[in-house]
Amino acid sequence: MxxxxxxxxxxxxxxxxxxxxxxxxxxxxxxxxxALLAAAAITVLAGLAVFHSMLAAGQYRLSELESEIAAxxxxxxxxxxxLQTLHGPAEIELMGVGALGLVSASDPIDVRIEPRHIAAVDxxxxxxxxGGDWLSIKTLLTDASTAHxxxx
Numbered sequence: 492m493x494x495x496x497x498x499x500x501x502x503x504x505x506x507x508x509x510x511x512x513x514x515x516x517x518x519x520x521x522x523x524x525x526a527l528l529a530a531a532a533i534t535v536l537a538g539l540a541v542f543h544s545m546l547a548a549g550q551y552r553l554s555e556l557e558s559e560i561a562a563x564x565x566x567x568x569x570x571x572x573x574l575q576t577l578h579g580p581a582e583i584e585l586m587g588v589g590a591l592g593l594v595s596a597s598d599p600i601d602v603r604i605e606p607r608h609i610a611a612v613d614x615x616x617x618x619x620x621x622g623g624d625w626l627s628i629k630t631l632l633t634d635a636s637t638a639h640x641x642x643x
Contacts, residue, residue, distance in 0.1 A: 587593040
C-alpha cells in the first residue's frame with residue numbers, strides 16, 4: 492500500500508483578498524444611492540403627472556357640464572316664452588277658429604247661472620270641475636243658457 496504524499500508549493504497557497512481602494516467603494520455606493528433616489532424621484536413625478544391629468548380631466552368635464560347647464564337654461568327661457576305665447580289670447584282664438592271650428596258671436600251673450608244650478612253641484616264635484624270635468628259643466632251651462640233664451 493502506498494501512501495499518498497502531498498507537496499505544497501508557493502503557487503498552491505490561496506491568493507490574498509484584493510481590497511479595493513477606499514475612495515472607489517464610497518463612489519460605488521454613492522452611485523447606487525443616487526440611482527435609487529433618481530428612480531424614486533421619477534416614480535413620484537410620474538405619479539404627480541397621473542394625478543394632475545386626472546384633475547385636469549375632471550375640470551374639463553365640469554366646464555362641459557357648466558356650458559351644458561347654461562344652454563339648457565337658455566332653452567328653458569325659450570320654452571317658457573313659447574308656452575306663454577301658446578296660452579295667450581291670440582293663439583287660443585286662432586286655435587278655436589281654426590282647429591275647433593268656432594265662430595265669432597254676432598252679439599255678446601251674458602250667461603247667467605242661477606243659484607239652484609250652482610247648489611246642484613256639491614263642493615267635491617266643483618273641485619273636479621276645476622280640474623276638467625267638462626261634460627257636467629257643459630250640461631250646467633247648457634241648462635243655464637236655455638233658461639236664459641226662454642226668458643228673452
